[in-house]
Amino acid sequence: MPNLYIExxxxxxxxxxxxxxxxxxxxxxxxxxxxDASSGVSSRIGGAYLAxxxxxxxxxxxxxxxxxASRALSHLQASLGTDHPDTQxxxxxxx
Numbered sequence: 780m781p782n783l784y785i786e787x788x789x790x791x792x793x794x795x796x797x798x799x800x801x802x803x804x805x806x807x808x809x810x811x812x813x814x815d816a817s818s819g820v821s822s823r824i825g826g827a828y829l830a831x832x833x834x835x836x837x838x839x840x841x842x843x844x845x846x847x848a849s850r851a852l853s854h855l856q857a858s859l860g861t862d863h864p865d866t867q868x869x870x871x872x873x874x
Contacts, residue, residue, distance in 0.1 A: 825850075832845075848870075
């Protein structure tokens with residue numbers, strides 16, 4: 780289910796519904812934190828934080844977006860590596 784929220788977040792963001800995109804990313808994070816997936820480094824958690832970061836930045840919440848991107852970056856670097864496109868996106872948003 781968290782992956783569906785992440786996908787829906789991306790769709791909402793593409794439709795310029797940034798607040799809905801943020802809500803979907805938060806639902807994904809809540810679902811992941813409630814499961815065993817929250818017990819370490821995870822590309823799924825990193826992806827949810829990245830979706831949240833993108834939604835926050837789209838709403839003009841740059842500082843909060845950078846914080847979410849930093850959290851995404853720590854998960855994505857460890858799980859997918861530094862060259863993965865999601866890791867690179869998180870790195871750019873975290874700066």
